[in-house]
Amino acid sequence: MAELAQYQRVLIDQDTCISCGACVAVCPWQALELDDNGKARLIWDKCKDDFSCISACPVNCIYKVGEASDALKAKQGWYRFSKELSPDEQKAYEEWRSKYNVTAPPV
């Protein structure tokens, strides 16, 4: 799915997140949620790169994936899928992971 392949998306440093929910409220695509620990988590297949969540975060713990450190990209827990991916979507996911050197698996 070409559309899914074009977005870089955002990474959340869940160790810094204070669970305020501001990013969840501001995202126009419902691409963020709070996980069972109250930490923000990205729903990978819903994000469309408008980045309003980044400026909404009071502790600046949301990064464009292309600008996040490798250490943050290796931390587990910050993204999941909303559904089982189709083969095309899976391919887009693999391309994204490789392009941005995301080593953490989805939740």
Ligand code: SF4
């Ligand atoms: S970049 Fe935009 S679409 Fe993606 S999670 Fe942030 S606010 Fe939502």
Ligand code: SF4
């Ligand atoms: S805005 Fe920042 S601190 Fe608040 S829930 Fe989102 S990531 Fe966490």
